Amino acid sequence: MTPATAQPNDAENHGASGKSATRTLTAGAGEEVPRLVVGMSGSSAPQLGMTFLEVARELPSFETHLVLSEGARRSIELELRRDPLEVEKLADVVYDWRDMAAAISSGSFPTMGMVVIPCSMRTLAAVATGNSDNLVSRAADVTLKERRPLVLVTRETPLNYVHIKNMETVTLAGATVLPPVPAFYHYPETIEDLLRHISGKVLDQFGIKNSTFRRWTS
Numbered sequence: 001m002t003p004a005t006a007q008p009n010d011a012e013n014h015g016a017s018g019k020s021a022t023r024t025l026t027a028g029a030g031e032e033v034p035r036l037v038v039g040m041s042g043s044s045a046p047q048l049g050m051t052f053l054e055v056a057r058e059l060p061s062f063e064t065h066l067v068l069s070e071g072a073r074r075s076i077e078l079e080l081r082r083d084p085l086e087v088e089k090l091a092d093v094v095y096d097w098r099d100m101a102a103a104i105s106s107g108s109f110p111t112m113g114m115v116v117i118p119c120s121m122r123t124l125a126a127v128a129t130g131n132s133d134n135l136v137s138r139a140a141d142v143t144l145k146e147r148r149p150l151v152l153v154t155r156e157t158p159l160n161y162v163h164i165k166n167m168e169t170v171t172l173a174g175a176t177v178l179p180p181v182p183a184f185y186h187y188p189e190t191i192e193d194l195l196r197h198i199s200g201k202v203l204d205q206f207g208i209k210n211s212t213f214r215r216w217t218s
């Protein structure tokens, strides 16, 4: 169980994936490092969120502020067969999903936007209806009200009418629905290649320069 307050992750604790234990973030003189809110909800493929956090650790230009829903914690245990703490250790700052007083639940806390990766149909519905009953949906709601970029990596198939209507609603409200649909123009050879491609597509939405996947050139 995570504590009820935000936990700046100790750099010593980073490296759960075997990557570098140190992380140096860069900002212009007198400027704060931009913060990207990362939500993970309880859909299949928590690997998508874990890979995104790993990729983010390779990029020094922004901080990750992570909140795992209760469902995400369950899917991490069941599908990744890992302790959610291992995923949390990849982020710069971690919040408890129950902590509605967290910094990211207020529009006065500056962020560059939010990605929910993966995004369950329940969290999609919560965002579409403004039903902010946990910190993932509250932070997404705040992101929309502040007119900041919100990217939802929705994971379900096939889709029913309710899912599609909710996708329409969040799109009209300003969010980007980015389903983790694999592409093959980058000649993936491994599952990691497919996961990194989706991470790169998300980073592109925030204008974050990355060479996470091989881009198409004719």
Ligand SMILES: Cc1cc2nc3c(=O)[nH]c(=O)nc-3n(C[C@H](O)[C@H](O)[C@H](O)COP(=O)(O)O)c2cc1C
Pocket: 040, 041, 042, 043, 044, 045, 069, 070, 071, 072, 074, 075, 078, 079, 119, 120, 121, 122, 123, 124, 134, 155, 156
């Ligand atoms: C192993 C597992 C896989 C799941 N996969 C999906 C999925 O791919 N998409 C989805 O919308 N819900 C999926 N669910 C159901 C959600 O976890 C459930 O609706 C949950 O209440 C979502 O809550 P959250 O959005 O707050 O995390 C899955 C549940 C489990 C246990």
